[in-house]
Amino acid sequence: MSIFDELQQAIIDGKAPVAKEVTERALGEGVRPAELFPNAIVPAMNEVGRRMRDCEFFIPEVLIAARAARAATDILRPLLVGDEEVRSAGTVVCGTVKGDLHDIGKNIVAMMLESAGFQIVDLGVDVPPEKVVAAVREHGANVVAMSALLTTTMVNMKAVIDALAAAGLRDQVKVMVGGAPVTESWAQSIGADGYGKDASAAVETARSLVAAA
Amino acid sequence: MTEKKTHRIIVRPTGVELRAPAGASLRDLLFEQGVEFPCGGQGRCRGCRVRVLEGTAEANAAQRERLSPQELEDGWRLACQCSLGDDLVVELRQWDAAILVDDTPFHFEPRPGLGVAVDLGTTTLVAQLVNLSTGKVLAVRTALNAQARYGADIMSRLQFAAAEDGRATLERLIRRQIASLITHLMVSAKVSGDEIRDVVLVGNTVMHHLFCGIDVEPLSHYPFESNEIGLQTFRASELEWNLNKASTVRFLPCLGGFVGSDILAGILATKLAKSLENVGLMDLGTNGEIVVGNQSKLYCASTAAGPAFEGARISMGMRAATGAICQVQVEDERLVCQVLGNVAPQGVCGSGLVDAVAAGLEIEAIQSSGRLGNGAKEWTLAEPVVLTQNDIRELQLAKAAIAAGSRILLERLGTSLQDLKMLYLAGAFGNYIRRSSARRIGLIDLPIDKVTPAGNTALLGAKLALFSLDGEDGSYTELRCRIEHVPLNADQSFQDIFVEELAFPSSTHVRS
Ligand code: B12
Numbered sequence: 001m002s003i004f005d006e007l008q009q010a011i012i013d014g015k016a017p018v019a020k021e022v023t024e025r026a027l028g029e030g031v032r033p034a035e036l037f038p039n040a041i042v043p044a045m046n047e048v049g050r051r052m053r054d055c056e057f058f059i060p061e062v063l064i065a066a067r068a069a070r071a072a073t074d075i076l077r078p079l080l081v082g083d084e085e086v087r088s089a090g091t092v093v094c095g096t097v098k099g100d101l102h103d104i105g106k107n108i109v110a111m112m113l114e115s116a117g118f119q120i121v122d123l124g125v126d127v128p129p130e131k132v133v134a135a136v137r138e139h140g141a142n143v144v145a146m147s148a149l150l151t152t153t154m155v156n157m158k159a160v161i162d163a164l165a166a167a168g169l170r171d172q173v174k175v176m177v178g179g180a181p182v183t184e185s186w187a188q189s190i191g192a193d194g195y196g197k198d199a200s201a202a203v204e205t206a207r208s209l210v211a212a213a
Numbered sequence: 214m215t216e217k218k219t220h221r222i223i224v225r226p227t228g229v230e231l232r233a234p235a236g237a238s239l240r241d242l243l244f245e246q247g248v249e250f251p252c253g254g255q256g257r258c259r260g261c262r263v264r265v266l267e268g269t270a271e272a273n274a275a276q277r278e279r280l281s282p283q284e285l286e287d288g289w290r291l292a293c294q295c296s297l298g299d300d301l302v303v304e305l306r307q308w309d310a311a312i313l314v315d316d317t318p319f320h321f322e323p324r325p326g327l328g329v330a331v332d333l334g335t336t337t338l339v340a341q342l343v344n345l346s347t348g349k350v351l352a353v354r355t356a357l358n359a360q361a362r363y364g365a366d367i368m369s370r371l372q373f374a375a376a377e378d379g380r381a382t383l384e385r386l387i388r389r390q391i392a393s394l395i396t397h398l399m400v401s402a403k404v405s406g407d408e409i410r411d412v413v414l415v416g417n418t419v420m421h422h423l424f425c426g427i428d429v430e431p432l433s434h435y436p437f438e439s440n441e442i443g444l445q446t447f448r449a450s451e452l453e454w455n456l457n458k459a460s461t462v463r464f465l466p467c468l469g470g471f472v473g474s475d476i477l478a479g480i481l482a483t484k485l486a487k488s489l490e491n492v493g494l495m496d497l498g499t500n501g502e503i504v505v506g507n508q509s510k511l512y513c514a515s516t517a518a519g520p521a522f523e524g525a526r527i528s529m530g531m532r533a534a535t536g537a538i539c540q541v542q543v544e545d546e547r548l549v550c551q552v553l554g555n556v557a558p559q560g561v562c563g564s565g566l567v568d569a570v571a572a573g574l575e576i577e578a579i580q581s582s583g584r585l586g587n588g589a590k591e592w593t594l595a596e597p598v599v600l601t602q603n604d605i606r607e608l609q610l611a612k613a614a615i616a617a618g619s620r621i622l623l624e625r626l627g628t629s630l631q632d633l634k635m636l637y638l639a640g641a642f643g644n645y646i647r648r649s650s651a652r653r654i655g656l657i658d659l660p661i662d663k664v665t666p667a668g669n670t671a672l673l674g675a676k677l678a679l680f681s682l683d684g685e686d687g688s689y690t691e692l693r694c695r696i697e698h699v700p701l702n703a704d705q706s707f708q709d710i711f712v713e714e715l716a717f718p719s720s721t722h723v724r725s
């Protein structure tokens with residue numbers, strides 16, 4: 001098994017200490033930090049996403065895999081600062097809409113996006129539209145990802161889109177939405193650019209939105 | 214003027230025949246037949262599926278998104294999205310369930326006159342007419358909540374209330390429906406409205422507000438707290454109810470958040486607030502209310518379990534009605550399913566689901582992570598009824614919400630589940646669920662002799678309240694001071710505990 005495969009396996013199995021050890025060993029053996037992303041971390045999280053989509057993995061397995069991925073990326077990120085070769089896949093501002101405190105799904109989406117190479121600005125829960133606008137401006141975000149779990153707070157996604165438009169930012173940023181009660185057709189009806197049924201779909205949607213921009 | 218064409222609809226399995234003009238909505242027609250509309254008819258939840266056996270019903274875009282090509286081909290439609298354009302024969306996916314009433318004997322101080330106790334549930338209503346001098350129940354009446362056509366769960370109801378005239382419509386519907394229930398009670402007991410002195414209603418906070426005409430907007434978003442949760446008193450004449458002019462209608466006070474007077478009534482019925490030792494009460498419905506404590510302090514919360522225990526959002530889930538698998542046992546490594554009405558199995562209800570998963574864990578068809586063995590996508594209980602991987606996930610979410618909610622409340626109380634002297638289960642599901650299975654899946658980790666199915670404690674509590682109205686006005690001020698509502702969404706540890714509780718206990722963990 002190559003050292004890349006070893007790291008991949010450790011992440012899929014959710015073994016954070018192993019992921020940390022393999023990463024350190026790889027660096028010791030002279031592997032460049034930037035190589036570990038496309039060869040181990042990103043494919044590992046793609047596999048985790050596939051297993052989640054196919055119902056093989058559930059929330060606990062996804063969370064521990066994401067934790068293991070983080071054990072590796074925590075070591076690598078400081079080493080990558082200023083490295084021209086690794087470009088971020090894009091910056092995503094995410095949060096749960098105003099009035100809503102459900103964040104388990106949003107956290108999983110954020111973790112999956114992060115391990116897919118996106119920069120994440122997580123605004124937390126109960127996020128008012130103004131806060132999204134300010135964050136998009138400050139970080140020059142490519143994508144806004146909003147989550148809602150309540151029938152009564154879903155409408156606040158539209159408020160975010162309207163606020164971005166009012167601030168003149170709507171054509172600089174793509175908006176994607178998700179959460180249990182949200183559907184594809186509802187996303188279209190409020191003028192969102194993308195929808196994702198689960199966290200792995202969220203990654204695909206984010207990638208295609210950034211590519212299309 | 215051209216007259217509109219009328220069409221005929223035959224409803225299976227009831228055999229009811231209806232006539233309605235072309236263009237009439239199937240929602241209104243079938244609601245009268247007991248079909249429920251979980252998302253309020255927005256085409257989102259698939260809960261209102263019916264099967265068109267004869268005739269054509271157009272499937273619109275919403276239906277094409279929600280139903281698979283195979284389902285559409287087989288005649289499945291979302292009743293909420295169809296209007297009548299042909300003569301139809303439709304088969305209903307749901308039938309109305311038996312509603313739990315109460316006939317528990319109780320102690321009372323006699324008072325003159327008659328009283329009515331009403332359990333105003335989100336889904337169902339039960340009303341009893343009681344002779345206040347003898348304690349005898351003279352008549353009982355049950356119904357599906359007429360508001361339910363505008364959404365099965367409280368959030369959908371709140372969403373409907375937010376629209377123009379929405380709240381007024383819901384208020385009118387429920388006040389009229391209860392008036393008619395009371396009229397039916399009087400007719401069957403052959404008494405006149407003049408003899409009725411008091412009416413006591415109990416229900417969750419949303420039902421309380423919608424009946425009493427209080428703005429529900431604060432309940433629709435964070436922090437989900439209203440400051441008008443107290444006792445509400447009406448003169449029967451104000452409600453235009455045909456009772457004695459002097460009779461009083463009281464909606465008992467709520468406890469905070471969505472935890473309403475049905476739970477206050479449950480506390481009265483199970484005497485939690487009089488217990489020297491730590492005891493608990495659980496209502497395993499969509500909102501999953503939990504109370505734990507003793508005579509000096511009680512904590513309560515609602516845990517948003519979702520409707521899995523009622524068989525909703527389960528692919529072949531159904532209410533506990535004819536054709537539902539209601540019990541599953543393992544005999545010689547094989548599944549033995551019991552079907553309500555002894556007919557061919559058509560689906561699985563909440564208690565059957567819990568049993569099935571417990572059995573699956575036992576024979577290792579399901580792993581403790583919730584994964585089906587051998588990576589299977591579905592598991593056959595009894596042809597043609599299967600559980601899918603996703604169904605098991607839904608049950609995991611619901612049971613984790615309950616288990617996490619109770620752990621947090623018990624921590625507040627400074628104790629653990631194992632140290633409770635007794636846990637009472639309120640409501641229909643609590644009455645039918647097999648306690649050993651609830652334990653096996655980690656929903657309630659208690660030996661069965663420490664769990665008591667307590668029936669419709671809301672109705673019993675409302676009846677008890679009727680007898681106390683001479684000494685007390687129904688506001689329960691002192692008692693409510695001892696009950697603290699804990700908003701779980703403010704609890705930092707919830708997510709970690711919830712995730713921990715998602716897995717099923719491994720078999721070595723469960724002691725028999
Ligand atoms: C856990 C939970 C809670 C916890 C939340 C803890 C937390 N930190 O999040 C607590 C107990 C606090 C809670 C409280 C409430 N809840 Co709650 N809760 C749930 C529960 C059980 C599970 C939700 C969950 O976490 N699912 C797991 C995650 C992983 O799934 P997910 O969020 O759908 O996310 C996935 C996808 O949707 C997608 N996704 C999510 N976001 C995004 C975003 C983008 C951009 C994309 C592309 C994709 C995407 O990817 C995710 C991963 O695959 C559900 C019931 C159920 N069985 O589903 C009710 C439920 C959502 N709650 C509900 C309600 C009503 C409430 C309360 C209002 C009432 C109450 N009784 O307490 C409060 C309000 C809280 C608040 N202020 O917002 C209702 C909503 C009903 C409705 N029609 O709106 C539900 C459905 C239960 C029910 N009663 O029917 N709840």
Ligand code: FES
Nearest residue numbers: 254256258259293
């Ligand atoms: S799809 Fe929800 S009621 Fe019809």
